[in-house]
Every structure is written in structure tokens, then in C-alpha cells.
Amino acid sequence: MKNIIHNINKAFDHRIRLGIMSILVVNEFADFKMLKELLGATDGNLASHTKALEKEDYILVEKSFIGRKPNTRYSATKKGREAFKKHVEAIEKLLKQ
Amino acid sequence: MKNIIHNINKAFDHRIRLGIMSILVVNEFADFKMLKELLGATDGNLASHTKALEKEDYILVEKSFIGRKPNTRYSATKKGREAFKKHVEAIEKLLKQ
């Protein structure tokens, strides 16, 4: 096989999704507000990217209340961590020649 | 500033464009056929991604004939190389926490 981008996961193509995963592999959890600030995304935009990752079972979404305010908290699943690791390795391989 | 994906260039978000640039920073030139094979892209798909990079002045497109067959050859511009280098550094920084 020749295809050099074969192992690059299209679910992580977009910088916001790449950012979400980067955050979630080093932080056990992150909430909506934290992701929004770290990524500079608008609300709707962030919601659709988290939804895309959730659909792939790469992240887990947990809704609860902190005090009486709603709080949505995200974490990377095992599947997500593994897929992201593979993706990062593929990018590194691609970039060093 | 908090935005951790601030230096990630959206022109290189897509894996095919990332692949094109990776190829063009190590090879002075690559033609349509070579890119197509290395990236596993369809014709129309590759054409639109090269067009996007050309629009940003990140790659240069030269059309000629080899014998009597048309040949389209791509190369990275100085601007493209610089932008890509910055992008790669931003990705590396993002990925190591």
C-alpha cells in the first residue's frame, strides 16, 4: 500500500476536535466552559464537535448539576484514547518525512 | 490568551491537505498522479484540495506537457513552507500537553 495518510483518522482532522482530544487525554475531565475557553470556539460550534466525537464513542458526555447550575462534563473513552494515540503516531510518522 | 489551538492553521486541518504539504516539503515537486497515489484521493477530491492550497499561495501549480501528455506539477511556496512549519510546531506543542 502506498497511501501515506491511511492511518490518519478523519474524526480528528478538524483542529477543534484535535484540541478536544488533546485536552481530554491529559485531563480526566473537562466541562463545556473549559473546552470553550481553551479552544476559542463558539457554543454551537463546540456542541457540534463534541457531538461528532460522542457519535464515534471517542468521548463520554455526562450531564449533571453543580449546585443548581447545569454542567456538562466530557471525558475520553478507552476507544477514543486508543484512536487518538494511533492518529498522533500516524501524524508523527507523516511529518518526519 | 488561553486558546490552545490558536496557531493551528485551518488550511491544514484536512488530512489530504496535511498530506500534500508533507509531501511537498520533502520533495521539491510532485505531480498530480504522485499525489493521488500517495494520498489515495479521487481526482476531483485532490483537485479541490490543491486548489484550496493554491488559493492561499501555499503551493504553486505548473502545467506543462511531458511528451504530448499534460502534466501538472505542484511545489510548496516559501509562504507555504513557513505556514506549514508553524502549523507543525503548533501541533507538536498541543500534543505534548
Added chain:
DNA sequence: AAAAGTACTTTGAATTTCAAAGTATAATTA
């Protein structure tokens, strides 16, 4: 009690992605 803020969700328009079909010529086979 009204106004402003927080934490999202919904919506749909704009943009992007993609492959099928088209164009034009070259090479092969019958």
C-alpha cells in the same frame, strides 16, 4: 422585579468535501 449572566441546544445558512461524469488526447488491441 427587571436586567444581565450562565450553560447549553437548536436551527439553518454558508462552506467544504467528494465522487461521478465530462473533456481531451494517447496508447493499445482487433
Added chain:
DNA sequence: TAATTATACTTTGAAATTCAAAGTACTTTT
């Protein structure tokens, strides 16, 4: 030599994605 197949792209437009504005449902401040 005529027909068929292959090469090297380009054009087209439907489908998918991206995005921010507006909406919902509270909570907090004035």
C-alpha cells in the same frame, strides 16, 4: 485503421460539515 481502453485532469452539484445567531431555561445581580 477503427474501436476500445487508458491517462490526466476539470467540472459539476449533491451530500456532509461547519458555524454562529437565536432560542431555552434557569440563576445572579442590581
